[in-house]
Amino acid sequence: MSTYSAPLKDMRFVIKELIGIDDIAALPGCGEASADVVDAVLDEAAKFAQEVLDPLNVIGDKQGARLVDGKVVAPDGFAGAYKQFAEAGWNGLAGRPEYGGQGLPQIVAMPLQEIWSSANMAFCLCPMLTSGVFEALHVHGSPDLQKTYLPALTSGTWTGTMNLTEPQAGSDLSAVRTRAEPEGDHYRIHGTKIFITWGEHDMVENIIHLVLARTPGAPEGVKGISLFVVPKFLVKTDGSLGERNDIKCVSIEHKLGIHASPTCVLAYGDDKGAVGHLVGEKNRGLEYMFTMMNNARLGVGMEGVALSERAYQHALDYAKTRVQGRAIGQRSGDRVTIIHHPDVRRMLMSMRAQIEAMRALAYTAAAALDKAKHHPDDTERKNNQALVDFLTPIVKGWCTEQAVDVASTGVQIHGGMGYVEETGAAQYLRDARITTIYEGTTGIQANDLVGRKVAFEKGATAKAVIAAMRALDGELAPDAELAPIRASLAAGVNALEEATDWLVATYPADANAAAASAVPYLKLCGIVAGGWQMARAALIAQKQLAAQQGDTEFYSAKLVTAHFYAEHILPQAAALGHTVVKGAGSVLALEAAQF
Numbered sequence: 001m002s003t004y005s006a007p008l009k010d011m012r013f014v015i016k017e018l019i020g021i022d023d024i025a026a027l028p029g030c031g032e033a034s035a036d037v038v039d040a041v042l043d044e045a046a047k048f049a050q051e052v053l054d055p056l057n058v059i060g061d062k063q064g065a066r067l068v069d070g071k072v073v074a075p076d077g078f079a080g081a082y083k084q085f086a087e088a089g090w091n092g093l094a095g096r097p098e099y100g101g102q103g104l105p106q107i108v109a110m111p112l113q114e115i116w117s118s119a120n121m122a123f124c125l126c127p128m129l130t131s132g133v134f135e136a137l138h139v140h141g142s143p144d145l146q147k148t149y150l151p152a153l154t155s156g157t158w159t160g161t162m163n164l165t166e167p168q169a170g171s172d173l174s175a176v177r178t179r180a181e182p183e184g185d186h187y188r189i190h191g192t193k194i195f196i197t198w199g200e201h202d203m204v205e206n207i208i209h210l211v212l213a214r215t216p217g218a219p220e221g222v223k224g225i226s227l228f229v230v231p232k233f234l235v236k237t238d239g240s241l242g243e244r245n246d247i248k249c250v251s252i253e254h255k256l257g258i259h260a261s262p263t264c265v266l267a268y269g270d271d272k273g274a275v276g277h278l279v280g281e282k283n284r285g286l287e288y289m290f291t292m293m294n295n296a297r298l299g300v301g302m303e304g305v306a307l308s309e310r311a312y313q314h315a316l317d318y319a320k321t322r323v324q325g326r327a328i329g330q331r332s333g334d335r336v337t338i339i340h341h342p343d344v345r346r347m348l349m350s351m352r353a354q355i356e357a358m359r360a361l362a363y364t365a366a367a368a369l370d371k372a373k374h375h376p377d378d379t380e381r382k383n384n385q386a387l388v389d390f391l392t393p394i395v396k397g398w399c400t401e402q403a404v405d406v407a408s409t410g411v412q413i414h415g416g417m418g419y420v421e422e423t424g425a426a427q428y429l430r431d432a433r434i435t436t437i438y439e440g441t442t443g444i445q446a447n448d449l450v451g452r453k454v455a456f457e458k459g460a461t462a463k464a465v466i467a468a469m470r471a472l473d474g475e476l477a478p479d480a481e482l483a484p485i486r487a488s489l490a491a492g493v494n495a496l497e498e499a500t501d502w503l504v505a506t507y508p509a510d511a512n513a514a515a516a517s518a519v520p521y522l523k524l525c526g527i528v529a530g531g532w533q534m535a536r537a538a539l540i541a542q543k544q545l546a547a548q549q550g551d552t553e554f555y556s557a558k559l560v561t562a563h564f565y566a567e568h569i570l571p572q573a574a575a576l577g578h579t580v581v582k583g584a585g586s587v588l589a590l591e592a593a594q595f
Contacts, residue, residue, distance in 0.1 A: 001424050002317035004054040004310060006046035006115045009554055012039070014360050017540050018533065019107060019367045027374040030105045038108055041093070045112050048088065049119035052081050057120045060260025061427050065201070067252050072200040072262045078123060082203040086156030091127050095134065095154035099146075105374070110366035113299055114359070117306030121431050122260035124306075126159050126198040128299045132292040133160025133210055137229065140280040140288040148235050149208055159204050162292050163193040163211040163230075163266065171444060173212065173286060174221040178268065180213040180228055180276060188273025189213055189230055192250075192265065199264030200232075200249035206241060207232040210292065211268070211276060212285050219283065227285030228276035230268070246274040257430030293439055297396040298365060300438045304399035305358045307435070311403075311410035311428035312351040318414055318423070319344050338413070346568075347413050351406045353565040356558075357530030358399045360537060365391040383464075390453050390461045391529075397445035397519075398526025400435035407432040446518035449525070454500060455507035455514065462500045462525075469493045469532045475539055482538055488566035489535050492528040495577030499524055502581045516587035517580040524576040531570040538562035 015021050016035060025033045056077045063075040074082075085091065094109035095101020116124035134153045137145055152158040169175040178191025189211060193199075200207065209230045218224030234242040246269050253263040268274040280288055319339040327336050338344045365388060372385035407429040411418035418425040436442050454462050470493060476486035499521055507514040541555040541562070 001058065002314045004050055004057075004119045004313060006042070006049060006118070007309060008042055008046055009551070010356060010359065011042060011111050011114075013537070013540075013554070013558070014363045015107060015111065018360055018537055019363055021107065024105055024107050024367060024370050027105075027370065028376055029103065029374050030370060032103065033105050033108055037104075041104070041108060042111065042115075044088075045090070045115045048085070048090070049115045052084060053116065053119035053123055056081055056123065056260075058424065058427070060120065060122050061257075061431075062259075064259035065252060065262035067249065067262075070248055070250075071202060072249055072252060072264065074201050074203055074262075075260045078260065079203045081123065082126070082156070085127065091130065091156030092154040094131070096138065096150070099134075099150040099154040101154045105370040106366040107363060107370055110298070110302055110363060113302045114306045114309070114362075117303045118310040120260075121303055121307060122258040124303070125258070125261045126201075126203070127156065129162065129197060129296065130156065130158075130160040132162065132295040132299070133208055135295050136162075136210060136227075136288055136292040137279065139291050140227070141229070142279075145229060145277060145279065148239070149229065149231075152206070153208065157204060158206040158208055158231075159198060159201075160208045160210065161196050161199050162289065162296075163196055163199070163209050164289065165195055166192055167194055171440065173225065176212050176214065176225055178211065178213040180215050180226060180278075181273065182215065183273075185277075187213075187215070187228060187276045187278060188269060189228060189246075189276045190269030190273055192267050194265050195253070196264040196266050197261055199262065199266050200252075201262055205233070206235075209247070209266070210279070210289065212289060213276070215282055222286050224283055225285040226282045227279040227288045229279055230274050230276040234275055246271045256433055257427065258434060294392055297392050297439045297445070298362070298369075300435050301365075301392075301395035301397075301399040302362050303435050303438075304396075304401075304403035304432065305355065305362055307428050307432040308351065308355045308358065308399075308403045308406040311407040311425070311432075312348070312355055314425055314428065315351065315410040315413040316348060318417075318425070319348060322414075344413055347409050349561070349564045350568060351409055353534070353561050353569060354402050354406055354530070356537070356561055357534050357565055357569070358402060360533035361391070361526070361529050362395050362399060364533065365395050386457075386461045387465070390449070390465065393445035393449040393453065394522060394525045394529060396439065397436075397442045397449075397522045398530075400432070400438075401442055401523065402526070403432040403435055404429070442519055442522065446522040447515055449522050450503055450507065450514050450518040451511070454503055454521075459500050459504040463497075465529070466493060466497050466500065469496075469528070472532065472535055472539075476535060479539075479542060482535075482542060485535050485538055485562055485566040488570040489528075489531050492531050492570045492573035495573045496524055496528045499577045499580040506584075510584075512588060513584035516584040520576045520579040520583065524573055524580060527569060527573050527576065531565060531573070534562040534565045 060075040066073045092101035093104050097103045180187040211228045211230045212225050236242050248267045249264045250267050251265045322338045323335050324338050368384045368387045372381050375381045411425045414425045417423045476482045541558040544550045544555045
């Protein structure tokens with residue numbers, strides 16, 4: 001069983017050279033994010049992940065969370081690891097200083113999410129959701145709610161969850177039936193919520209739930225949903241904990257993967273009703289919850305990168321140690337490790353290239369988020385927010401879809417042993433499978449991208465991104481060695497532009513046709529945007545090699561990986577572009593009865 005080692009060289013390359021940490025550190029409120037600080041934080045995070053979290057990953061997968069007398073018991077070692085995690089200040093690294101956080105920007109926090117999720121995704125889900133609860137309450141909660149909950153959420157003394165769906169609702173939140181009856185200065189919540197990640201556990205003293213519910217007389221559909229903060233234990237005015245709230249975990253799901261993370265069914269109000277406090281205004285709950293959901297969507301996209309990296313490391317270790325067959329063309333002599341076989345190398349390169357592209361794109365979204373929040377120029381803030389909004393469904397949807405593919409390739413490299421649980425390769429595939437579903441399926445992400453992010457603004461942000469991609473052509477042109485990358489990127493950008501124009505023209509008259517092409521369009525965006533980042537990386541690597549500066553072995557490998565991406569991954573863009581523009585009719589041609 002391989003041991004996880006954070007890919008610090010590539011992380012630092014993306015943060016420092018591709019993104020430019022100095023530019024982020026120059027923003028108001030981001031001054032602490034110097035290159036030296038980033039190095040120190042990454043080093044310590046890598047050490048904690050390798051020494052504390054990674055050894056618990058297999059234990060958690062085998063033991064799973066257990067429901068005992070209405071209480072969820074985390075796998076062995078998890079409670080102690082979480083205590084170490086919180087006491088070390090990791091939970092509040094990006095938290096607001098006024099609540100005890102360290103205030104570091106997202107371009108630092110996002111790589112840490114990758115490290116935690118690679119080492120132990122099931123564990124990482126808990127602090128990831130807690131940060132989302134913090135963000136929702138910080139943006140929409142009253143001063144009293146913020147004072148009551150934000151310090152403990154920042155420190156990690158308490159954890160948080162979001163409670164959206166119900167047995168009859170699924171992804172259709174307009175069907176939510178949970179009731180919120182007013183009673184004095186609070187509400188009594190009655191209903192059942194499902195799929196609540198870390199909704200009950202024994203790692204902390206209190207759990208803070210954000211719950212969607214309807215008040216009496218609320219409008220039908222999503223316009224009648226309000227948001228409430230409902231703690232597991234009531235909080236007294238002095239901050240101490242009072243009686244147990246009327247919330248029960250009635251079951252936990254038996255899942256394909258992430259066994260250590262309890263996915264709970266929570267019953268609210270079986271007795272007198274769970275005490276909850278309204279967040280913001282009535283009937284704006286879904287709007288408020290999207291603050292948390294968008295935060296979580298980037299986090300889940302990062303999980304896709306993380307699991308891909310872990311599956312790659314595991315497969316690479318196996319390929320370097322598994323002896324099988326002789327080198328091609330050799331009929332005698334020593335047998336070789338399978339990394340010497342061309343098809344195994346092709347698979348490893350496919351994993352590696354996609355991971356590096358995904359990482360670069362996800363970190364780019366994190367940097368844009370920092371600029372959207374902190375840039376002193378209003379226009380720059382708005383442009384970067386538009387970029388974040390555009391990239392969020394792509395990072396979430398594309399990175400997670402590729403994670404399933406990458407993890408599956410990891411199993412393939414192991415051959416028959418990959419299908420045997422003892423080798424560990426299967427866990428990454430099982431764990432990755434949920435990421436395409438979490439926080440909205442790939443189809444939901446794609447429809448959000450096509451409808452709200454492209455058609456609604458007539459492709460303005462998409463075309464701005466395409467223009468930035470095209471601007472790179474002039475930088476690539478002088479270098480003959482980069483010509484294949486340049487040509488492949490240009491073809492991909494052409495396909496993306498044609499597909500974008502088709503969607504902008506088609507959506508107003510035929511939204512069904514646009515929706516039928518939405519997932520191929522999202523994948524097209526991801527592949528081309530990933531190719532854009534890999535081309536930028538190739539330029540940097542080529543310049544460093546020409547100047548004979550830095551780690552030449554790293555830059556040489558980066559250049560080779562960029563060429564592989566251009567030759568093996570980017571050409572898929574043309575096929576996806578064709579599918580978007582020409583393929584909607586056959587999707588919709590059959591009547592339901594004909595299936």
